Amino acid sequence: MKFIMKFISLSFVFLLPVWCAAQNVSVPENYEAKENLRELGSMDGTGNVRTFDNRYEGVKGTPYAFEEFHPGEVYLKTKNKVSVNDLNYNCVENEIVYLDPATEVPRIINRFQVDLFTILEGGQDHTFVPVKLDGEEETIFAEVLYNKASAVYKVYYKDWLQANYEGGYSADRRYDQFVDKNDLYFMKAGENMLYKAKKSKKLIGEAFPEHEKEISAFVKQNKLDLKDGQALVRLMEYYDTL
Numbered sequence: 512m513k514f515i516m517k518f519i520s521l522s523f524v525f526l527l528p529v530w531c532a533a534q535n536v537s538v539p540e541n542y543e544a545k546e547n548l549r550e551l552g553s554m555d556g557t558g559n560v561r562t563f564d565n566r567y568e569g570v571k572g573t574p575y576a577f578e579e580f581h582p583g584e585v586y587l588k589t590k591n592k593v594s595v596n597d598l599n600y601n602c603v604e605n606e607i608v609y610l611d612p613a614t615e616v617p618r619i620i621n622r623f624q625v626d627l628f629t630i631l632e633g634g635q636d637h638t639f640v641p642v643k644l645d646g647e648e649e650t651i652f653a654e655v656l657y658n659k660a661s662a663v664y665k666v667y668y669k670d671w672l673q674a675n676y677e678g679g680y681s682a683d684r685r686y687d688q689f690v691d692k693n694d695l696y697f698m699k700a701g702e703n704m705l706y707k708a709k710k711s712k713k714l715i716g717e718a719f720p721e722h723e724k725e726i727s728a729f730v731k732q733n734k735l736d737l738k739d740g741q742a743l744v745r746l747m748e749y750y751d752t753l
Contacts, residue, residue: 539586539626539627541590542587542590542591542592543590543591543592544591544592544594547593548593548595548609548612551585551587551593551620551621551624551625571687571688571689572669572688572689572690572691573689574601574602574603574604574669574689575599575600575601575602576599576600576601576602576630576654576667577599577600577630577632579599580598580599580608580609580610581597581598581599581630581631581632582594582595582596582598582630582631583595583598583628583629583630583631584628584629585607585620585625585628586625586626586627586628586629587624587625587626588624588625588626589624595609596609596610596612597609597610597615598628598630599630600628600630600639600652600667602651602666602667602668602669603668603669603689605622605651605652606619606620606622607619607620607622607625607628607652608620622641622650622652625641626640626641627639627641627652637654638654638655639652639653639654639655640652640653640655640664642664642666642705651666653665653666653667653696654666654667656695656740656743656744657697657743657744657747657748659748659751660700660701660751661697661698661699661700661747661750661751662697662698662747663695663696663697663698663740663743663744663747664695664696664697664698664705665693665694665695665740666693666694666696667691667692667693668692668693668694669690669691669692670689670690670692671687671688671689671690672687672688672689672690673687694708695707695708695737695738695740695743696708697718697743697746697747699718699719699750700750700751706718708737708738708743709737709738710736710737712727714737715727715730719750722750722753725753726746726749726750729746729749730746733745
């Protein structure tokens, strides 16, 4: 599934996940906090972020995973880490973005230098790891919701809703909008395959053939909606006990 839209002079490409390159990745230890933030820009050294004009009154929402920028840490492939006052993830452009401390101008961190990153939002650390998608050449970042024997991942994306207020059958919607969306995926212990969470009973048979009866009974008994993050985490915690 691909999402394409044009806004001002930009083209945003929508990515959809199915295979994960980072298995059960936790925030690592022994990273040295001495990296220069400005050195994490793009390969050409500019690191300028492609952004849209928030002042345009006809647009609602944001391309970022979080509405506001928050403190975070970036863990690098060099085993260094850097603390950032204002960090966010542009899930439309697949860019790790920070606000330059000196100018407050959004800048891009070169994602190819990054192992993982965390964002502190609402008193909770959100850890993002690289994920490769089926049929796509590039990786994106997914939030880790559960990471023990099995794992659960949340992939953020946006739908683009165009204004529609012309014509006799219009919706009288006078603004364009980024609409928050997400998909959930889980990986069973000892496997490299990601399963996309959905309500279908067929999924349980495909993903848990060796424990289909137990899993089906657990889902039914607890009335779990497998497209809900907490419910899916609860299921995988149960699976890890079998």
